[in-house]
Amino acid sequence: MSIYQHFRPEEKEVIDQVLNWKDQVENTYAPKLTDFLDPREQHILKSIIGQHSGIQWDLFGGIPNAERKRALIFPDYYESDKDDFQICLFEVEYPKKFITLEHRQVLGSLMSLGLKRGKFGDILFEDDRIQFFVSEEVEDYIRLQLESIGRASVTLSKLPFAESIQTSEEWRECSVTSTSLRLDTVISAVYNISRQKSQLFIQQGMVKVNWTLIENPSFECKEGDMISVRGQGRSKIMGIEGKTKKEKWRIIAGRQK
Incomplete structure:
Protein backbone atom coordinates (compact mmCIF):
# COMPACT_ATOMS: atom_id res chain seq x y z
CA MET A 1 0.00 0.00 0.00
CA SER A 2 1.37 3.41 -0.95
CA ILE A 3 2.44 5.72 1.86
CA TYR A 4 0.78 8.61 0.00
CA GLN A 5 -2.71 7.17 0.56
CA HIS A 6 -2.57 8.13 4.23
CA PHE A 7 -2.13 11.83 3.48
CA ARG A 8 -3.64 14.59 1.36
CA PRO A 9 -2.40 14.97 -2.25
CA GLU A 10 -0.99 18.43 -1.52
CA GLU A 11 1.28 16.94 1.16
CA LYS A 12 3.27 14.86 -1.34
CA GLU A 13 6.21 17.30 -1.33
CA VAL A 14 6.59 17.05 2.47
CA ILE A 15 6.35 13.23 2.33
CA ASP A 16 9.06 13.06 -0.36
CA GLN A 17 11.25 15.35 1.73
CA VAL A 18 10.87 13.14 4.84
CA LEU A 19 11.60 9.97 2.83
CA ASN A 20 14.69 11.69 1.46
CA TRP A 21 15.88 12.57 5.00
CA LYS A 22 15.26 9.00 6.13
CA ASP A 23 17.35 7.62 3.24
CA GLN A 24 20.13 10.10 4.02
CA VAL A 25 20.36 8.92 7.64
CA GLU A 26 20.25 5.25 6.59
CA ASN A 27 22.97 5.73 3.98
CA THR A 28 25.34 7.98 5.94
CA TYR A 29 24.57 6.52 9.37
CA ALA A 30 24.80 10.10 10.70
CA PRO A 31 22.17 12.46 12.20
CA LYS A 32 20.16 14.85 10.01
CA LEU A 33 18.82 18.18 11.36
CA THR A 34 15.83 19.74 9.60
CA ASP A 35 14.58 23.31 9.45
CA PHE A 36 11.69 24.30 11.76
CA LEU A 37 8.59 22.25 10.91
CA ASP A 38 4.98 23.18 11.59
CA PRO A 39 2.89 20.66 13.60
CA ARG A 40 1.41 19.05 10.47
CA GLU A 41 4.88 18.48 9.02
CA GLN A 42 5.98 17.06 12.40
CA HIS A 43 3.01 14.66 12.30
CA ILE A 44 3.98 13.46 8.80
CA LEU A 45 7.60 12.98 9.90
CA LYS A 46 6.57 10.96 12.98
CA SER A 47 4.19 8.81 10.91
CA ILE A 48 6.85 7.95 8.34
CA ILE A 49 10.01 7.66 10.47
CA GLY A 50 8.14 5.87 13.26
CA GLN A 51 7.69 2.81 11.05
CA HIS A 52 11.39 2.25 10.49
CA SER A 53 13.50 0.39 13.00
CA GLY A 54 17.06 1.55 13.41
CA ILE A 55 16.11 5.19 12.95
CA GLN A 56 14.74 7.55 15.59
CA TRP A 57 13.57 11.14 15.70
CA ASP A 58 13.41 13.90 18.27
CA LEU A 59 11.76 17.33 18.10
CA PHE A 60 12.68 20.57 19.84
CA GLY A 61 11.63 24.18 19.32
CA GLY A 62 13.28 26.03 22.21
CA ILE A 63 10.46 25.64 24.76
CA PRO A 64 8.58 22.46 25.73
CA ASN A 65 5.26 23.37 24.08
CA ALA A 66 6.69 25.15 21.03
CA GLU A 67 4.50 24.90 17.96
CA ARG A 68 7.26 24.99 15.36
CA LYS A 69 10.13 22.59 16.03
CA ARG A 70 13.28 21.36 14.37
CA ALA A 71 13.55 17.60 13.93
CA LEU A 72 16.65 15.54 14.44
CA ILE A 73 16.59 12.20 12.65
CA PHE A 74 19.31 9.84 13.80
CA PRO A 75 20.51 6.21 13.88
CA ASP A 76 19.52 4.45 17.11
CA TYR A 77 23.11 4.38 18.42
CA TYR A 78 23.00 8.18 18.75
CA GLU A 79 22.05 10.11 21.90
CA SER A 80 20.41 13.42 21.03
CA ASP A 81 21.01 16.59 23.03
CA LYS A 82 19.39 20.06 23.02
CA ASP A 83 22.57 21.57 21.54
CA ASP A 84 22.13 19.34 18.47
CA PHE A 85 19.09 21.38 17.44
CA GLN A 86 21.18 24.54 16.89
CA SER A 164 12.14 32.40 27.20
CA ILE A 165 8.52 33.50 27.55
CA GLN A 166 6.43 30.52 28.61
CA THR A 167 3.25 29.99 26.61
CA SER A 168 0.30 27.76 27.33
CA GLU A 169 -2.33 26.76 24.80
CA GLU A 170 -5.83 26.62 26.13
CA TRP A 171 -8.72 25.37 24.06
CA ARG A 172 -12.38 25.96 24.74
CA GLU A 173 -14.34 22.99 23.43
CA CYS A 174 -17.70 23.27 21.75
CA SER A 175 -19.99 20.97 19.82
CA VAL A 176 -21.39 22.21 16.50
CA THR A 177 -23.27 20.71 13.58
CA SER A 178 -22.45 21.30 9.92
CA THR A 179 -24.27 20.27 6.74
CA SER A 180 -20.99 19.03 5.26
CA LEU A 181 -17.26 18.82 5.99
CA ARG A 182 -16.48 21.46 3.36
CA LEU A 183 -14.18 24.16 4.69
CA ASP A 184 -16.69 26.99 4.17
CA THR A 185 -19.50 25.22 6.05
CA VAL A 186 -17.17 24.11 8.88
CA ILE A 187 -15.85 27.67 9.35
CA SER A 188 -19.41 28.97 9.29
CA ALA A 189 -20.40 26.49 12.05
CA VAL A 190 -17.32 26.80 14.26
CA TYR A 191 -16.99 30.60 14.11
CA ASN A 192 -20.76 31.16 14.05
CA ILE A 193 -20.70 33.34 10.93
CA SER A 194 -22.64 33.18 7.67
CA ARG A 195 -21.47 30.86 4.93
CA GLN A 196 -21.09 33.85 2.60
CA LYS A 197 -18.72 35.46 5.06
CA SER A 198 -16.70 32.27 5.45
CA GLN A 199 -16.44 31.97 1.64
CA LEU A 200 -15.25 35.58 1.47
CA PHE A 201 -12.54 34.90 4.08
CA ILE A 202 -11.35 31.90 2.02
CA GLN A 203 -11.37 33.83 -1.28
CA GLN A 204 -9.43 36.71 0.29
CA GLY A 205 -6.62 34.37 1.37
CA MET A 206 -7.38 34.73 5.09
CA VAL A 207 -7.77 31.02 5.88
CA LYS A 208 -5.14 28.41 6.62
CA VAL A 209 -5.64 24.73 7.33
CA ASN A 210 -2.68 23.02 8.99
CA TRP A 211 -0.54 26.12 8.42
CA THR A 212 -1.18 26.05 4.64
CA LEU A 213 -3.18 28.73 2.81
CA ILE A 214 -6.37 27.18 1.40
CA GLU A 215 -8.38 29.09 -1.21
CA ASN A 216 -10.81 26.32 -2.13
CA PRO A 217 -14.14 26.55 -0.22
CA SER A 218 -14.92 22.88 -0.95
CA PHE A 219 -11.67 21.64 0.66
CA GLU A 220 -12.69 18.74 2.91
CA CYS A 221 -11.86 19.04 6.61
CA LYS A 222 -10.71 16.07 8.68
CA GLU A 223 -10.29 15.26 12.34
CA GLY A 224 -7.17 16.88 13.77
CA ASP A 225 -7.17 19.78 11.32
CA MET A 226 -6.06 23.16 12.64
CA ILE A 227 -7.94 26.05 11.06
CA SER A 228 -6.94 29.68 11.37
CA VAL A 229 -8.99 32.60 10.08
CA ARG A 230 -7.19 35.94 10.15
CA GLY A 231 -8.89 38.24 12.65
CA GLN A 232 -11.07 35.41 14.01
CA GLY A 233 -8.50 33.26 15.79
CA ARG A 234 -7.69 29.57 15.59
CA SER A 235 -9.75 26.46 15.94
CA LYS A 236 -9.09 22.75 15.91
CA ILE A 237 -11.31 19.86 14.82
CA MET A 238 -10.99 17.59 17.83
CA GLY A 239 -13.54 15.03 16.75
CA ILE A 240 -16.08 14.21 14.03
CA GLU A 241 -18.82 12.19 15.69
CA GLY A 242 -20.92 11.00 12.78
CA LYS A 243 -24.27 12.38 11.70
CA THR A 244 -27.35 13.60 13.52
CA LYS A 245 -30.91 12.48 12.68
CA LYS A 246 -31.12 15.48 10.37
CA GLU A 247 -28.08 14.23 8.45
CA LYS A 248 -25.75 16.94 9.76
CA TRP A 249 -22.19 16.24 10.86
CA ARG A 250 -21.56 16.60 14.57
CA ILE A 251 -18.17 18.22 15.13
CA ILE A 252 -16.28 18.70 18.39
CA ALA A 253 -14.17 21.81 17.88
CA GLY A 254 -11.74 23.71 20.08
CA ARG A 255 -11.43 27.48 19.94
CA GLN A 256 -8.24 29.03 21.26
CA LYS A 257 -8.88 31.09 24.39
Whole structure:
Protein backbone atom coordinates (compact mmCIF):
# COMPACT_ATOMS: atom_id res chain seq x y z
CA MET A 1 0.00 0.00 0.00
CA SER A 2 1.37 3.41 -0.95
CA ILE A 3 2.44 5.72 1.86
CA TYR A 4 0.78 8.61 0.00
CA GLN A 5 -2.71 7.17 0.56
CA HIS A 6 -2.57 8.13 4.23
CA PHE A 7 -2.13 11.83 3.48
CA ARG A 8 -3.64 14.59 1.36
CA PRO A 9 -2.40 14.97 -2.25
CA GLU A 10 -0.99 18.43 -1.52
CA GLU A 11 1.28 16.94 1.16
CA LYS A 12 3.27 14.86 -1.34
CA GLU A 13 6.21 17.30 -1.33
CA VAL A 14 6.59 17.05 2.47
CA ILE A 15 6.35 13.23 2.33
CA ASP A 16 9.06 13.06 -0.36
CA GLN A 17 11.25 15.35 1.73
CA VAL A 18 10.87 13.14 4.84
CA LEU A 19 11.60 9.97 2.83
CA ASN A 20 14.69 11.69 1.46
CA TRP A 21 15.88 12.57 5.00
CA LYS A 22 15.26 9.00 6.13
CA ASP A 23 17.35 7.62 3.24
CA GLN A 24 20.13 10.10 4.02
CA VAL A 25 20.36 8.92 7.64
CA GLU A 26 20.25 5.25 6.59
CA ASN A 27 22.97 5.73 3.98
CA THR A 28 25.34 7.98 5.94
CA TYR A 29 24.57 6.52 9.37
CA ALA A 30 24.80 10.10 10.70
CA PRO A 31 22.17 12.46 12.20
CA LYS A 32 20.16 14.85 10.01
CA LEU A 33 18.82 18.18 11.36
CA THR A 34 15.83 19.74 9.60
CA ASP A 35 14.58 23.31 9.45
CA PHE A 36 11.69 24.30 11.76
CA LEU A 37 8.59 22.25 10.91
CA ASP A 38 4.98 23.18 11.59
CA PRO A 39 2.89 20.66 13.60
CA ARG A 40 1.41 19.05 10.47
CA GLU A 41 4.88 18.48 9.02
CA GLN A 42 5.98 17.06 12.40
CA HIS A 43 3.01 14.66 12.30
CA ILE A 44 3.98 13.46 8.80
CA LEU A 45 7.60 12.98 9.90
CA LYS A 46 6.57 10.96 12.98
CA SER A 47 4.19 8.81 10.91
CA ILE A 48 6.85 7.95 8.34
CA ILE A 49 10.01 7.66 10.47
CA GLY A 50 8.14 5.87 13.26
CA GLN A 51 7.69 2.81 11.05
CA HIS A 52 11.39 2.25 10.49
CA SER A 53 13.50 0.39 13.00
CA GLY A 54 17.06 1.55 13.41
CA ILE A 55 16.11 5.19 12.95
CA GLN A 56 14.74 7.55 15.59
CA TRP A 57 13.57 11.14 15.70
CA ASP A 58 13.41 13.90 18.27
CA LEU A 59 11.76 17.33 18.10
CA PHE A 60 12.68 20.57 19.84
CA GLY A 61 11.63 24.18 19.32
CA GLY A 62 13.28 26.03 22.21
CA ILE A 63 10.46 25.64 24.76
CA PRO A 64 8.58 22.46 25.73
CA ASN A 65 5.26 23.37 24.08
CA ALA A 66 6.69 25.15 21.03
CA GLU A 67 4.50 24.90 17.96
CA ARG A 68 7.26 24.99 15.36
CA LYS A 69 10.13 22.59 16.03
CA ARG A 70 13.28 21.36 14.37
CA ALA A 71 13.55 17.60 13.93
CA LEU A 72 16.65 15.54 14.44
CA ILE A 73 16.59 12.20 12.65
CA PHE A 74 19.31 9.84 13.80
CA PRO A 75 20.51 6.21 13.88
CA ASP A 76 19.52 4.45 17.11
CA TYR A 77 23.11 4.38 18.42
CA TYR A 78 23.00 8.18 18.75
CA GLU A 79 22.05 10.11 21.90
CA SER A 80 20.41 13.42 21.03
CA ASP A 81 21.01 16.59 23.03
CA LYS A 82 19.39 20.06 23.02
CA ASP A 83 22.57 21.57 21.54
CA ASP A 84 22.13 19.34 18.47
CA PHE A 85 19.09 21.38 17.44
CA GLN A 86 21.18 24.54 16.89
CA ILE A 87 18.48 27.02 17.94
CA CYS A 88 19.01 30.58 19.10
CA LEU A 89 16.57 32.76 21.10
CA PHE A 90 16.36 36.50 20.43
CA GLU A 91 14.49 39.16 22.39
CA VAL A 92 13.43 42.27 20.46
CA GLU A 93 14.39 45.60 22.03
CA TYR A 94 12.21 48.47 20.76
CA PRO A 95 10.70 51.77 22.09
CA LYS A 96 7.86 50.06 24.00
CA LYS A 97 6.45 53.30 25.41
CA PHE A 98 5.60 54.67 22.00
CA ILE A 99 4.84 51.70 19.83
CA THR A 100 2.90 48.43 19.80
CA LEU A 101 4.00 45.57 17.58
CA GLU A 102 1.94 42.61 16.38
CA HIS A 103 2.84 39.04 15.49
CA ARG A 104 2.27 39.58 11.76
CA GLN A 105 4.60 42.61 11.72
CA VAL A 106 7.39 40.61 13.36
CA LEU A 107 6.92 37.67 10.98
CA GLY A 108 6.63 40.02 7.98
CA SER A 109 9.91 41.75 8.87
CA LEU A 110 11.71 38.43 9.33
CA MET A 111 10.37 37.08 6.03
CA SER A 112 11.42 40.28 4.23
CA LEU A 113 15.06 39.39 4.99
CA GLY A 114 14.81 36.83 2.19
CA LEU A 115 14.98 33.71 4.38
CA LYS A 116 12.64 30.71 4.26
CA ARG A 117 9.93 30.37 6.94
CA GLY A 118 11.68 27.19 8.04
CA LYS A 119 14.58 29.21 9.45
CA PHE A 120 12.31 30.72 12.15
CA GLY A 121 10.57 29.03 15.05
CA ASP A 122 7.84 30.41 17.30
CA ILE A 123 7.35 34.13 17.86
CA LEU A 124 6.45 34.71 21.52
CA PHE A 125 4.59 37.62 23.06
CA GLU A 126 4.02 38.53 26.71
CA ASP A 127 2.67 42.03 27.40
CA ASP A 128 5.16 44.22 25.54
CA ARG A 129 7.94 41.61 25.38
CA ILE A 130 8.67 39.90 22.06
CA GLN A 131 10.97 36.94 21.45
CA PHE A 132 11.56 34.56 18.58
CA PHE A 133 13.60 31.44 17.83
CA VAL A 134 15.86 31.08 14.79
CA SER A 135 18.24 28.49 13.35
CA GLU A 136 21.80 29.14 14.50
CA GLU A 137 23.06 29.17 10.90
CA VAL A 138 21.18 32.45 10.21
CA GLU A 139 21.72 33.99 13.68
CA ASP A 140 24.46 36.46 12.63
CA TYR A 141 22.68 37.41 9.41
CA ILE A 142 19.46 38.26 11.27
CA ARG A 143 21.27 40.19 13.97
CA LEU A 144 22.91 42.36 11.28
CA GLN A 145 19.96 42.74 8.93
CA LEU A 146 16.91 43.16 11.18
CA GLU A 147 16.93 46.87 11.95
CA SER A 148 13.21 47.67 12.04
CA ILE A 149 9.81 46.09 12.60
CA GLY A 150 6.85 48.15 11.42
CA ARG A 151 7.90 51.73 12.14
CA ALA A 152 10.04 50.79 15.13
CA SER A 153 13.81 50.64 15.13
CA VAL A 154 14.86 47.42 16.84
CA THR A 155 17.93 45.71 18.22
CA LEU A 156 18.19 42.06 19.21
CA SER A 157 19.62 40.53 22.35
CA LYS A 158 20.41 36.83 22.56
CA LEU A 159 19.05 34.97 25.59
CA PRO A 160 19.38 31.49 27.09
CA PHE A 161 16.31 29.25 26.73
CA ALA A 162 15.70 29.53 30.47
CA GLU A 163 14.67 33.16 29.93
CA SER A 164 12.14 32.40 27.20
CA ILE A 165 8.52 33.50 27.55
CA GLN A 166 6.43 30.52 28.61
CA THR A 167 3.25 29.99 26.61
CA SER A 168 0.30 27.76 27.33
CA GLU A 169 -2.33 26.76 24.80
CA GLU A 170 -5.83 26.62 26.13
CA TRP A 171 -8.72 25.37 24.06
CA ARG A 172 -12.38 25.96 24.74
CA GLU A 173 -14.34 22.99 23.43
CA CYS A 174 -17.70 23.27 21.75
CA SER A 175 -19.99 20.97 19.82
CA VAL A 176 -21.39 22.21 16.50
CA THR A 177 -23.27 20.71 13.58
CA SER A 178 -22.45 21.30 9.92
CA THR A 179 -24.27 20.27 6.74
CA SER A 180 -20.99 19.03 5.26
CA LEU A 181 -17.26 18.82 5.99
CA ARG A 182 -16.48 21.46 3.36
CA LEU A 183 -14.18 24.16 4.69
CA ASP A 184 -16.69 26.99 4.17
CA THR A 185 -19.50 25.22 6.05
CA VAL A 186 -17.17 24.11 8.88
CA ILE A 187 -15.85 27.67 9.35
CA SER A 188 -19.41 28.97 9.29
CA ALA A 189 -20.40 26.49 12.05
CA VAL A 190 -17.32 26.80 14.26
CA TYR A 191 -16.99 30.60 14.11
CA ASN A 192 -20.76 31.16 14.05
CA ILE A 193 -20.70 33.34 10.93
CA SER A 194 -22.64 33.18 7.67
CA ARG A 195 -21.47 30.86 4.93
CA GLN A 196 -21.09 33.85 2.60
CA LYS A 197 -18.72 35.46 5.06
CA SER A 198 -16.70 32.27 5.45
CA GLN A 199 -16.44 31.97 1.64
CA LEU A 200 -15.25 35.58 1.47
CA PHE A 201 -12.54 34.90 4.08
CA ILE A 202 -11.35 31.90 2.02
CA GLN A 203 -11.37 33.83 -1.28
CA GLN A 204 -9.43 36.71 0.29
CA GLY A 205 -6.62 34.37 1.37
CA MET A 206 -7.38 34.73 5.09
CA VAL A 207 -7.77 31.02 5.88
CA LYS A 208 -5.14 28.41 6.62
CA VAL A 209 -5.64 24.73 7.33
CA ASN A 210 -2.68 23.02 8.99
CA TRP A 211 -0.54 26.12 8.42
CA THR A 212 -1.18 26.05 4.64
CA LEU A 213 -3.18 28.73 2.81
CA ILE A 214 -6.37 27.18 1.40
CA GLU A 215 -8.38 29.09 -1.21
CA ASN A 216 -10.81 26.32 -2.13
CA PRO A 217 -14.14 26.55 -0.22
CA SER A 218 -14.92 22.88 -0.95
CA PHE A 219 -11.67 21.64 0.66
CA GLU A 220 -12.69 18.74 2.91
CA CYS A 221 -11.86 19.04 6.61
CA LYS A 222 -10.71 16.07 8.68
CA GLU A 223 -10.29 15.26 12.34
CA GLY A 224 -7.17 16.88 13.77
CA ASP A 225 -7.17 19.78 11.32
CA MET A 226 -6.06 23.16 12.64
CA ILE A 227 -7.94 26.05 11.06
CA SER A 228 -6.94 29.68 11.37
CA VAL A 229 -8.99 32.60 10.08
CA ARG A 230 -7.19 35.94 10.15
CA GLY A 231 -8.89 38.24 12.65
CA GLN A 232 -11.07 35.41 14.01
CA GLY A 233 -8.50 33.26 15.79
CA ARG A 234 -7.69 29.57 15.59
CA SER A 235 -9.75 26.46 15.94
CA LYS A 236 -9.09 22.75 15.91
CA ILE A 237 -11.31 19.86 14.82
CA MET A 238 -10.99 17.59 17.83
CA GLY A 239 -13.54 15.03 16.75
CA ILE A 240 -16.08 14.21 14.03
CA GLU A 241 -18.82 12.19 15.69
CA GLY A 242 -20.92 11.00 12.78
CA LYS A 243 -24.27 12.38 11.70
CA THR A 244 -27.35 13.60 13.52
CA LYS A 245 -30.91 12.48 12.68
CA LYS A 246 -31.12 15.48 10.37
CA GLU A 247 -28.08 14.23 8.45
CA LYS A 248 -25.75 16.94 9.76
CA TRP A 249 -22.19 16.24 10.86
CA ARG A 250 -21.56 16.60 14.57
CA ILE A 251 -18.17 18.22 15.13
CA ILE A 252 -16.28 18.70 18.39
CA ALA A 253 -14.17 21.81 17.88
CA GLY A 254 -11.74 23.71 20.08
CA ARG A 255 -11.43 27.48 19.94
CA GLN A 256 -8.24 29.03 21.26
CA LYS A 257 -8.88 31.09 24.39
